[in-house]
Every structure is written in C-alpha cells, then in structure tokens.
Amino acid sequence: xxxxIVRTMVVGTWLGFTLSQIGFSDYxxxxxxxxxxxxxxxxxxxxxVIIGSMGFHLLAKIGRRPKVHRPxxxxxxxxxxxxxxxxxxxxxxxxxxxxxxxxxxxPALVTAAGIVIGxxxxxxxxxxxxxxxxxxxxx
Amino acid sequence: MFVEGLWPWWLGALALGATCFGYPLLLGRxxxxxxxxxxxxxxxxxxxxxxxxAELAANPQAAEEAMLEAVMAELGGEIPEEIQAELEAMAxxxxxxxxxxxxxAPPRTAGPWGYLAFLVGLAVGGFxxxxxxxxxxxxxxMSPTFHAIFGPGALLALAFGGLLVGxxxxxxxxxxxxxxxxxxxxxxxxxxxxxxxxxxxxVVVSMVLGRLI
Amino acid sequence: MxxxxxQSDCPLFERFVVSGSANIWRLLYCDKEEKFKTCARYEAGxxxxxxxxxxLPNGQLLRSMRLGADDVx
Numbered sequence: 488x489x490x491x492i493v494r495t496m497v498v499g500t501w502l503g504f505t506l507s508q509i510g511f512s513d514y515x516x517x518x519x520x521x522x523x524x525x526x527x528x529x530x531x532x533x534x535x536v537i538i539g540s541m542g543f544h545l546l547a548k549i550g551r552r553p554k555v556h557r558p559x560x561x562x563x564x565x566x567x568x569x570x571x572x573x574x575x576x577x578x579x580x581x582x583x584x585x586x587x588x589x590x591x592x593x594p595a596l597v598t599a600a601g602i603v604i605g606x607x608x609x610x611x612x613x614x615x616x617x618x619x620x621x622x623x624x625x626x
Numbered sequence: 627m628f629v630e631g632l633w634p635w636w637l638g639a640l641a642l643g644a645t646c647f648g649y650p651l652l653l654g655r656x657x658x659x660x661x662x663x664x665x666x667x668x669x670x671x672x673x674x675x676x677x678x679x680a681e682l683a684a685n686p687q688a689a690e691e692a693m694l695e696a697v698m699a700e701l702g703g704e705i706p707e708e709i710q711a712e713l714e715a716m717a718x719x720x721x722x723x724x725x726x727x728x729x730x731a732p733p734r735t736a737g738p739w740g741y742l743a744f745l746v747g748l749a750v751g752g753f754x755x756x757x758x759x760x761x762x763x764x765x766x767x768m769s770p771t772f773h774a775i776f777g778p779g780a781l782l783a784l785a786f787g788g789l790l791v792g793x794x795x796x797x798x799x800x801x802x803x804x805x806x807x808x809x810x811x812x813x814x815x816x817x818x819x820x821x822x823x824x825x826x827x828x829v830v831v832s833m834v835l836g837r838l839i
Numbered sequence: 840m841x842x843x844x845x846q847s848d849c850p851l852f853e854r855f856v857v858s859g860s861a862n863i864w865r866l867l868y869c870d871k872e873e874k875f876k877t878c879a880r881y882e883a884g885x886x887x888x889x890x891x892x893x894x895l896p897n898g899q900l901l902r903s904m905r906l907g908a909d910d911v912x
Contacts, residue, residue, distance in 0.1 A: 491736040492743045494652050499744035502645050502657075502803075503751020508759075509638035512752060514772040516632070521832035527635045532806070534639025535646060539811035542647025553650040556848050557800065557809045557816035566798025567805075567823025569790045574824065575831035577787025578772065580802040581795055582659040582748050584788065589752025591764045597781050601788020606667045608789070609796040613887040620844070620885050621799045671889035678891040678900070682854065690855060692901050697860045700867070700897060712866055717859065796887075 503586045512586040514578040521575060561619045577601065631759040646807045653736075658804025659748075660795030662741040669738045676737025774839045798824070843868070843875035845884065850892045868896040 509531055510516035519525035546552040574580050579587075579598045587595035613619060633641070649657035665672045682689040701709065736743070756762035767773060768780065776783045795801040798820045800809060806824070809817020846852065846869050855861035868878045875881060878896035883889070893901035 491653065492740045495736050495740040496743035496747040496750075498645065498649050498652060498657070499747020500751040500754070501641075501648075501747075503748035503753075504755045505638070505641040505645060505751070506748075507752045507755030508633045509642065510632045513632075513769055515769040518771045518832055518836065521828050522836050523829075528638070530635035531633075531638035531642065534636060535642035535807060536811045538639055538643025539646030539807055542643060543650075543811055546647055546650060551651060551654075553655050554848065555656055555808055555812040555814055557805065557812075557814035557820075558844070559816045559819055560799070562797035562799060563816050563820045564823045566794045566796070567820040568827040569794025570798060570801065571794070571824035571827025571829075572831045573787045573790025573792075573794055574802075575787075575828045575835060577784045577791060578768070579788055579791050580659075580806075581663055581791055582801075582803065585745055585748035586752035586755075589749035589754075590756040591753075591762055592768060593764060593766055594768055594781065594784055597784040598788040598791075601785040601790075602663060602792035603667060605789040605792020605794070606663055606796050607792075609793045610664075610667070610887045613796075613885075618885045619797075665889075668889050671891075675889045675891040678893040682893060682901075686854075689901070690860075693855045694860045696895055696899060696901055697863045701863070705863075709863065709866060713859070713862055716862060716865070 502582065503589060506582060506586050507590060511580070512578075512583050512590060512592075517574075517578050560621045561617075562621060573605075631761075642807065643811075646803070646811060656804065656808040658800055658808065659744075660799075660801035660804055662744050663792065664796055665738055665741040666745065672738040672741070676735045676740075679735040771839070775835050776838075794824070842870040842872065843878065843881060845881065849880065851880070851895075854892060864896050 506512055510528055516525070516528060520528040523529075543552055543555075570580075577584075577598045579595070579602065581602055584595040584598040584602065588599070645657065649655075698704070705713075753762060768784075772783075773780060791801075795804075798805065800806075800817060800820060802821075802824070805817040805820040810821055843849075846865065849869075851861055851864060867874070869875050879898040880890050880894050880896060883894065891900070895901055
C-alpha cells in the first residue's frame with residue numbers, strides 16, 4: 488500500500504505542476520478563458536481530451552483500460568451548474584486551491600475550506616433528503 | 627508563444643492528457659480530484675474499505691472460498707435446483723458473466739492516505755512550478771482581476787465559490803478531471819453533459835462578473 | 840433487464856468471477872424489480888457512503904477465511 492501512496496503523490500505533484508504551468512491556478516487566466524478573450528487554455532483542455540482519448544485506447548491494447556462508466560443521473564446537470572458557478576467565483580476547480588497554496592497564495596485556504604464544507608453539506612443532503620442514484624458506487 | 631512563462635497550449639495539452647491516462651496506467655483507476663476530496667472527508671469509511679480491499683487482494687483464493695461459503699449460507703446449505711438451472715441459463719445467455727474482466731485490473735486502493743497524498747502533491751507541484759517561474763512567494767492576495775471584480779468581498783467569494791465547487795462536484799459525481807477529462811475522453815454521456823453544464827455555468831458567471839470590473 | 844443499474848460497475852461481480860458463485864446475488868437481488876433496493880450495497884451507495892468491496896447485498900461483510908471472523912480493524 489505504501490507504494491501506491493507514493494505513486495499517488497507523484498502523480499499529484501505532476502498534476503499540480505502541470506496545472507500551474509498551464510495557468511489554471513491563475514484567476515486572471517481563467518477569467519480570460521471563460522470570457523473567450525484568450526483561447527489558449529481552452530485549446531489546452533480540448534487537446535488534453537484528445538490525447539487522453541488516444542491514451543485510453545493504448546491502455547485497452549495492453550489490457551489496462553480502467554472502467555469509466557458515467558451515466559446521466561439526477562445530479563449531472565445541476566451539480567455541474569453549481570460547480571461551474573463556484574469555479575468562476577473562486578477560480579477553483581477542486582485541484583486548484585491546493586496548487587495555489589503551493590504557489591504561496593494564502594487566501595486559497597479559504598477556498599479549500601469552502602470545498603470541504605461543500606462536500607460535507609452535500610453528503611448530508613444526499614443522506615437526509617435526496618438519496619439520488621448516481622449510477623455507480625465508484626467515485 | 628509563452629505567456630509570461632506559462633506553457634503554450636500544445637504542451638499543456640500533452641501534459642494534462644498524459645496525466646489523464648497516466649493515472650490509470652500507474653494506479654488502475656481514473657483520476658478524479660473531487661472523488662479524492664470526498665474520500666478524505668469520508669476518512670473512516672474509506673480506511674475500512676481500503677482494508678477490505680487489501681485483505682481480499684492479498685488472498686484471492688481465500689476470498690473466493692469465503693464468497694462460496696457466504697452464498698451457500700444465504701441459500702440454506704445447498705443450491706436449489708431451480709437456482710442452479712437459472713445460473714446455468716444466465717451463464718449460457720451471457721458468457722461474459724463468468725469470465726474474468728480482461729480489460730480492467732483491480733484498482734490499487736491507497737485509501738484515504740493516498741487521496742491525501744495526492745492533494746498534498748498538488749500543492750508541492752504548484753510550489754515547484756512557482757519556483758521554476760521565479761514566482762514563489764507568500765501572498766495574501768489573488769490575481770488582479772479577482773480583486774478588481776470582488777473588492778472587499780474577496781474572501782466571501784472564495785468561501786462561497788469553494789462551497790459551490792465542493793457541493794456541485796459531489797452532486798455531479800466528478801470535476802474537471804473526472805468528468806471533464808477522463809469522462810469525455812471515454813465519451814461517457816454523464817461526463818459530456820456535466821462538462822457542458824459546468825463549462826456553460828462558468829462562462830455565464832464569468833461574463834456577468836466581468837461587467838463588475 | 841430490469842433491476843439495479845449499478846450491476847455493470849459492481850465490484851462484487853468483477854472481483855469474484857472464478858467460481859461464478861457471486862452471480863447468485865444477481866438472481867437474489869440485482870435482477871429483482873424491488874428487491875435490488877434492499878441490497879446493502881445499493882443502500883450505502885445512494886446514501887453517499889463508501890461501499891466496501893466485501894459488503895454483500897444481505898448486509899454481511901465477507902471476511903477472508905485466512906483472517907477469521909473476529910478480526911476487527
């Protein structure tokens with residue numbers, strides 16, 4: 488298990504580095520992307536999807552393709568809307584506040600705290616009121 | 627080509643795309659940061675689940691035997707003929723039900739410590755990048771546009787925005803990595819729809835916010 | 840096939856394939872119109888709880904014989 492933890496941390500570090508170098512941790516850059524004033528990061532995203540797609544095909548060839556099953560469910564759209572709104576407000580897709588903290592941007596602590604509260608809040612709502620079937624037990 | 631030391635789009639695409647399939651290559655499952663946040667919040671449950679996973683992976687033979695035992699107990703000691711017949715019919719109708727999956731390896735669950743390690747790694751990666759760009763420094767401010775938009779409401783925007791992100795990604799079951807990257811590159815309907823939703827919302831809100839500058 | 844939509848993802852069927860005995864659960868729970876909602880895994884899932892790989896539909900936790908029943912974490 489220790490090996491897995493190390494490996495996970497290595498990939499996390501790589502992703503953090505990548506997000507920072509692309510500019511995803513910079514609110515200015517994000518704003519430029521979301522208002523279509525600068526398409527660079529949008530192209531990055533689309534390009535990443537294409538490369539990811541090719542990568543998954545390769546994984547299939549060597550028998551290591553993981554199951555990726557994401558059906559449409561009750562929370563798909565609304566959850567997306569909440570997330571997108573929050574992203575535009577705080578600049579944080581869930582990885583970003585951590586990257587920002589690494590860069591030295593202390594206010595990101597507030598964002599991260601907000602994320603934790605949001606996660607707890609949803610799990611409470613799901614348990615108490617919604618019981619929505621999200622289609623899969625896996626994250 | 628290089629925007630203030632940041633990567634051109636194609637380099638970023640390569641790096642990000644590589645992460646998308648690199649994660650499953652190394653760890654047997656897809657990368658989803660919202661899932662890791664959820665996993666850290668559910669620390670105890672995740673730890674139990676990771677233990678169970680490790681236990682079964684350690685001795686698959688014993689696990690199979692335990693399963694057989696549990697099934698027999700459920701049926702009261704022996705498999706009734708009708709059930710036996712139904713099982714055989716099931717196997718005949720769908721041979722896949724009885725063959726080990728060839729395309730997916732069992733995920734190596736690191737448990738909540740693994741998820742935490744990932745989140746910490748994100749910060750470490752950010753630090754390294756900032757140092758590489760000569761920009762590493764402690765700061766109590768976000769970038770200029772942010773403050774131009776929110777002024778004194780900055781911390782509130784961060785807190786509320788973060789809350790929406792945490793809440794929404796759990797509701798949708800994924801984030802920009804899980805749905806946006808892994809899901810769309812596998813053409814999963816839920817991910818495509820969710821990605822469209824969050825990108826759409828982010829664009830709309832950003833445009834509205836832009837008017838406040 | 841009416842019943843639990845999570846069947847295709849359920850680790851129960853991916854991890855215990857060799858003996859085929861896990862398929863019994865399909866007959867007893869998954870494929871049954873209302874019964875699948877009483878599956879402990881399904882219930883945990885829609886309540887936002889983590890579903891351990893060794894949780895059986897009847898609520899029991901599968902323990903490897905090697906470790907015994909009273910191995911408490």
